[in-house]
Amino acid sequence: MKSFIQRLLGPVWPRAESRARSTNTPRTRAHRGFWLGPGPIGLTVTIAASLLLGWRVVADPDAPSTYWKFDPAVERNVDFPWSKSVMSIYGNADADSVLVVGDSRTSSAVSLRVLHREGIADVGVLWGALAQVRHLLRAARELPPRRLVVCLSPASLNSPQLPRLVHMLELERRLSPMQRIDRRLDDELDVLRQRLLRPVEINSWLRGRTAEDVQPRRQEGLYDGLLRPENRPALDERLAELQVELAAMRKEGWTIACVRLPAEIGVEVVENKAFARAKFARMCADLDVPFLDLFGGGYATTDGSHLLGADADRASTHIARWLRGLPGFESR
Amino acid sequence: MRFDTVSFWLFFVVAWSAWRFLPLRGAKLATLALSLFFYAWWRPEYLGLLGFSALVDYFAAARIHASSSRRVRNTWLAAALTLNLGLLAFFKYTPLVLQTIGLDGGGGETAPSWLADWVVPVGISFYTFQTMSYTLDVHARRLAPCGSFLDFLLYVAFFPQLVAGPIVRAREFLPQLDHRRPLTWQRVQVGLYECICGLGLKMVVADGLAPHVDSAFHAVRSGALSPTAAWFAAIGFGAQIFADFAGYSGIAIGVARLMGFTMPANFRAPYMSRSLSEFWTRWHMTLSRWLRDYLYIGLGGNRRGPLRTYANLLITMLLGGLWHGASWTYVAWGALHGVGLAIERLSGLDRRKSGRRDPVPGVGDFTLRLGRIAVVFVFVHVGWVFFRAPTFGVATTLLERMFVAPFQGSLGLEFIARSPHLFLLLPVIALHAGQAAHEWYGLEKSAARRVVVAVAWIVLIALHDRGASTPFLYFQF
Numbered sequence: 001m002k003s004f005i006q007r008l009l010g011p012v013w014p015r016a017e018s019r020a021r022s023t024n025t026p027r028t029r030a031h032r033g034f035w036l037g038p039g040p041i042g043l044t045v046t047i048a049a050s051l052l053l054g055w056r057v058v059a060d061p062d063a064p065s066t067y068w069k070f071d072p073a074v075e076r077n078v079d080f081p082w083s084k085s086v087m088s089i090y091g092n093a094d095a096d097s098v099l100v101v102g103d104s105r106t107s108s109a110v111s112l113r114v115l116h117r118e119g120i121a122d123v124g125v126l127w128g129a130l131a132q133v134r135h136l137l138r139a140a141r142e143l144p145p146r147r148l149v150v151c152l153s154p155a156s157l158n159s160p161q162l163p164r165l166v167h168m169l170e171l172e173r174r175l176s177p178m179q180r181i182d183r184r185l186d187d188e189l190d191v192l193r194q195r196l197l198r199p200v201e202i203n204s205w206l207r208g209r210t211a212e213d214v215q216p217r218r219q220e221g222l223y224d225g226l227l228r229p230e231n232r233p234a235l236d237e238r239l240a241e242l243q244v245e246l247a248a249m250r251k252e253g254w255t256i257a258c259v260r261l262p263a264e265i266g267v268e269v270v271e272n273k274a275f276a277r278a279k280f281a282r283m284c285a286d287l288d289v290p291f292l293d294l295f296g297g298g299y300a301t302t303d304g305s306h307l308l309g310a311d312a313d314r315a316s317t318h319i320a321r322w323l324r325g326l327p328g329f330e331s332r
Numbered sequence: 333m334r335f336d337t338v339s340f341w342l343f344f345v346v347a348w349s350a351w352r353f354l355p356l357r358g359a360k361l362a363t364l365a366l367s368l369f370f371y372a373w374w375r376p377e378y379l380g381l382l383g384f385s386a387l388v389d390y391f392a393a394a395r396i397h398a399s400s401s402r403r404v405r406n407t408w409l410a411a412a413l414t415l416n417l418g419l420l421a422f423f424k425y426t427p428l429v430l431q432t433i434g435l436d437g438g439g440g441e442t443a444p445s446w447l448a449d450w451v452v453p454v455g456i457s458f459y460t461f462q463t464m465s466y467t468l469d470v471h472a473r474r475l476a477p478c479g480s481f482l483d484f485l486l487y488v489a490f491f492p493q494l495v496a497g498p499i500v501r502a503r504e505f506l507p508q509l510d511h512r513r514p515l516t517w518q519r520v521q522v523g524l525y526e527c528i529c530g531l532g533l534k535m536v537v538a539d540g541l542a543p544h545v546d547s548a549f550h551a552v553r554s555g556a557l558s559p560t561a562a563w564f565a566a567i568g569f570g571a572q573i574f575a576d577f578a579g580y581s582g583i584a585i586g587v588a589r590l591m592g593f594t595m596p597a598n599f600r601a602p603y604m605s606r607s608l609s610e611f612w613t614r615w616h617m618t619l620s621r622w623l624r625d626y627l628y629i630g631l632g633g634n635r636r637g638p639l640r641t642y643a644n645l646l647i648t649m650l651l652g653g654l655w656h657g658a659s660w661t662y663v664a665w666g667a668l669h670g671v672g673l674a675i676e677r678l679s680g681l682d683r684r685k686s687g688r689r690d691p692v693p694g695v696g697d698f699t700l701r702l703g704r705i706a707v708v709f710v711f712v713h714v715g716w717v718f719f720r721a722p723t724f725g726v727a728t729t730l731l732e733r734m735f736v737a738p739f740q741g742s743l744g745l746e747f748i749a750r751s752p753h754l755f756l757l758l759p760v761i762a763l764h765a766g767q768a769a770h771e772w773y774g775l776e777k778s779a780a781r782r783v784v785v786a787v788a789w790i791v792l793i794a795l796h797d798r799g800a801s802t803p804f805l806y807f808q809f
Contacts, residue, residue: 036517037517038520040780041517052794
């Protein structure tokens with residue numbers, strides 16, 4: 001029976017040993033010379049370089065997809081080794097640069113590429129997921145005074161830190177000097193790669209193609225929990241403390257502006273319910289600090305809180321043009 | 333030092349130059365010094381332990397060789413093994429023992445700080461097995477003792493294999509120190525190819541899958557895992573650990589090859605195995621042969637009747653599981669494989685285990701072949717659930733989601749559409765398909781094919797933004 005089936009159907013795939021020719025057993029001397037010498041290495045480098053060059057040409061840095069922004073944001077990653085807070089500045093950390101601080105909304109909404117294009121050339125971003133603005137300012141004040149943009153949200157005034165983030169910060173604190181060297185060198189290589197090749201996070205890129213993973217209501221529950229009624233009284237206390245701290249920083253020589261970054265309508269409703277929208281504007285007016293409120297602008301997000309690529313560009317353009325008109329924020 | 337860091341490749345340029353260009357004795361000294369530097373880069377405090385372990389075995393092997401008295405030889409062997417295994421047990425299993433007998437202060441946040449900060453010296457499981465194999469080989473008169481402590485310490489500490497293998501035997505490595513091998517273009521080609529593939533597997537596949545697998549295992553606790561997502565958790569971890577460890581081994585072997593050394597292969601497309609015994613000839617091959625030669629055969633192997641054979645298989649795999657880590661879930665993983673191997677031997681299913689260049693007569697045989705691969709694949713991935721799960725509760729819940737939940741409700745197939753990261757499984761599938769084409773149909777692993785694969789990996793490595801890198805999984809073992 002088995003042999004009958006074999007005769008009927010034949011081999012699934014004819015055995016290839018008899019047909020396969022190995023390039024390791026080449027036919028001519030020239031052929032052998034190429035494959036057994038440095039030829040394959042040169043060929044590999046040439047083809048790979050050509051493909052990467054092709055990608056570089058095809059990948060338009062000014063064309064954000066629906067999901068990710070094509071932002072070579074990490075130009076430099078500066079640790080605060082002297083600081084109790086373990087944080088990094090992405091972008092430019094020089095004294096004459098603009099420092100933007102805020103939570104993860106900042107990292108998704110502020111595009112260094114767009115700011116640069118709009119004339120705000122040297123920008124550094126100091127951010128953390130669910131970061132508290134008081135922690136960010138404490139780290140920032142260890143730098144020499146400079147121009148500062150504070151991204152405000154109720155959750156960044158007062159919210160409990162997630163255990164996973166606490167654990168990550170603890171791991172960061174424990175890094176040995178050698179591990180810091182490793183990380184610094186890896187960052188430098190990554191910066192070079194970002195500049196030369198415009199890499200993509202392939203998962204996000206694929207999501208951007210299909211937009212399947214955009215869930216505008218995903219973080220409503222998170223914010224509802226963070227801003228639950230028992231946490232609200234502390235928000236006003238923190239706001240008052242922030243006002244005092246910003247006033248002190250201005251006296252030290254900082255030039256300050258504040259921005260309320262947008263979110264999806266559902267999250268905006270949650271935030272407005274917990275914390276009156278006018279409070280930030282009032283604080284800034286009291287301090288005589290410029291304030292830009294992007295709430296209610298109809299921006300689209302991936303998860304309710306983080307802007308989609310094209311909307312991030314729109315928000316960054318708005319911020320850049322606003323900043324350009326403020327005294328002290330013109331590009332130097 | 334990790335292979336996927338810039339620091340390592342700067343270090344490697346120095347190490348390669350030292351080995352290739354200095355006079356042989358100077359090259360050995362420099363390579364040893366650099367290997368110790370490599371080991372000490374993150375935690376220098378365990379250098380002494382490495383040196384002590386090497387010294388014990390060097391000295392014990394010399395005494396064993398010098399004596400003709402069986403009693404003296406056995407005494408020295410027992411002393412060396414006790415010391416090696418004692419150190420390994422102390423550093424690796426103290427927390428587990430204290431936890432098991434309830435002396436860990438309740439565990440978690442209430443555990444004493446010295447226990448909470450307990451660190452297992454990196455690579456101790458690997459270099460202990462290497463030094464033990466040396467002493468065992470000298471005792472069995474398979475190997476003459478090494479005449480130079482410098483050479484022996486270099487064998488133990490040689491940086492490509494020091495931290496996570498392959499577990500090289502002294503008789504494979506020491507003769508390579510007698511003279512420097514010429515570096516041919518073909519050797520350079522293959523070495524670079526192995527490094528590139530290893531980096532690709534680690535940086536693209538393993539690091540890419542890690543956060544998704546982690547979140548899938550976290551989601552088990554909340555019970556919000558569909559059957560499809562549960563299967564991804566198991567298969568994703570299988571691909572992650574393969575890419576991670578095969579990637580590491582590939583870089584180690586490639587780096588050694590570029591210096592002129594040859595090391596044994598550690599992986600050969602393990603998920604195309606048609607039996608569990610074949611799986612263990614393809615997965616972590618250097619550990620498998622160590623366990624076979626020094627433990628299974630040492631226990632009597634299959635020479636003492638069927639019952640004893642099954643018991644030996646079970647003991648070997650139990651200890652192999654425990655070698656991987658101080659947790660009862662690793663023991664369960666080992667036991668599962670031990671029982672599987674015993675059943676396979678009992679049923680005679682392990683007979684066609686070599687699998688190389690079998691004839692492919694027709695559709696029937698081909699289907700049978702795929703069927704057996706599927707059975708072994710599922711069995712191995714059930715094992716991975718225990719291996720990866722932090723507790724038995726998580727493991728059993730996940731298995732319930734994989735095998736029972738599909739008959740009770742929706743399969744949750746929409747997970748596939750929402751999970752572009754599934755594309756990260758493709759390189760692992762392609763690698764296995766390539767090996768199958770080679771073994772079953774005789775397609776050669778030509779230089780041209782290497783060019784195509786290397787180009788693909790280079791482009792992926794260069795363009796894939798991997799986010800946070802994760803430590804090699806086998807560093808913890």
